[in-house]
Amino acid sequence: MRCPWGDRPCYRIRTVPEAAPRRPVGPHHPAPALKIAILGAGISGLALARFLVEGGVALADLTLFEAAPVAGGLCRSKTVDGFTYDRAGGHVLYSKDAAAMQWMKDCAGGDAAFVKKDRNTRIRFGDRWVHYPFENGLSDLPPQANYECVTGYVKAWHERLMDGSAAPADFGSWVRWRFGDGIADHFMDPYNEKVWKRDLAFLTSDWVAGRVPDAPIEDVLRSAVGIRTEGYTHQSIFFYPQHGGFQAITDGIASSLETRILFSTPVTDVVKSGTSWRVNGEEFDLVVSTLSLTLLPDIVADMPTGVADAMRRLEYNSLVCVLIALDRPEHPDLSWIYLPHANQGPANRVTYMSNYAPGNAPAGQTSLMAEVTWRGGEQPPGAELTDAIVDGLVQAGLLTRDEILFTDRSEVPQAYVVFDHDYARKRSAALGWLESQGLHTLGRFARFEYDNSDQCVIKARELAASLLAACSS
């Protein structure tokens, strides 16, 4: 990698190790006046800034531009009358990368600042609670549905074995090829149509790798006759901040950077000028964007039409979250549940926010949070949506109307990347051009990937290391 600072003086610093110790900037480590702009102060931008500082970059040389008055982006939480909820859907902390997860915890006060929870998730099916993943909970279903699911699963398994067919490219066909008709009809189709708001043939099956649990047939047969099997152990334990919601993590990361974050300062203008950049008119040597690719055609100058078109056509879903504060002393010990069916209202998932941490609700009261996705770029319904959500949850037996203290609504314009059949071409046209310009990208919508916050931190650590290494050789 070429030194991102071109011919200008470089930091003589080592690569950021997995857990980088702080290195003081002092007389032995003079900080040259090289300016770095980070666009966006969500967890990606914040983590990158922290890793650069931990690697030796002087804080004064960093500027974070943030459109919102608060840092955190999709990790932000909101507190209303003592009830805290995550504004972009229920967030929990877990990671396969222990160092990254510990770093996140340490930034937010260490282990003692977190609650450790066993994940307990269910699918609401009529008046039953079905273990998640669905194919590991078949014996929780009514007998007829169990029979349809297990025969469909066996038929699909047998057909795959006999004809050796490759995985179909569209998600709708893939579901039937992989799980069979019973599971498709009873859960996968209705649930995924609620989340994606599109015909499932519109989506590719590529995105499912590693995200949709893939149970061996023996486990499905055991589960159908009532022998418990755990299908998805990755998140079986998670962590959540004691106070302040998930945002406590980004607040912690931001705490040492606050003097360098320009809040309420949307980036409107990024112009390349020789080997440097101007951001909102100010000159920088290096720019890292964590902003959504879909925003860049209106921000980055001199973008070819084909690239701008590819960015604008990337598909995504928005999200409406509704907190429901309840005058009820306790809930069942659930983490979150899935609501696949239309008669359960528009919400696809409900998080038991007050079960996550004692700080999420006043003593003796509880809360739920319902999530409803929306097709990106379209306007979600107004107040009637909350009514429809509540009606659905009453119908599903989760609450009664007279328990409700109040509701509160948040919206995020971009929540889910939608993997349509042209996704890979559009994304590589966008990222290829940005790379050719030397504009770095990092983050969920900046790279249009289905990344969780820990993956944003891991990728920020990698990018910091490669930027620093490029200058240290």
Ligand SMILES: Cc1cc2nc3c(=O)[nH]c(=O)nc-3n(C[C@H](O)[C@H](O)[C@H](O)COP(=O)(O)OP(=O)(O)OC[C@H]3O[C@@H](n4cnc5c(N)ncnc54)[C@H](O)[C@@H]3O)c2cc1C
């Ligand atoms: C429903 C849902 C559930 C999730 N659950 C989990 C979970 O359980 N665990 C987990 O770890 N992760 C979870 N995630 C993923 C996690 O929220 C994201 O991976 C992470 O927050 C992305 O961070 P980011 O910094 O890349 O992007 P963002 O958070 O989107 O940050 C981008 C920042 O740029 C700012 N910005 C936008 N436009 C401009 C502009 N013009 N100028 C300046 N600033 C601008 C925004 O305000 C924002 O602060 C979930 C996400 C969703 C949607």
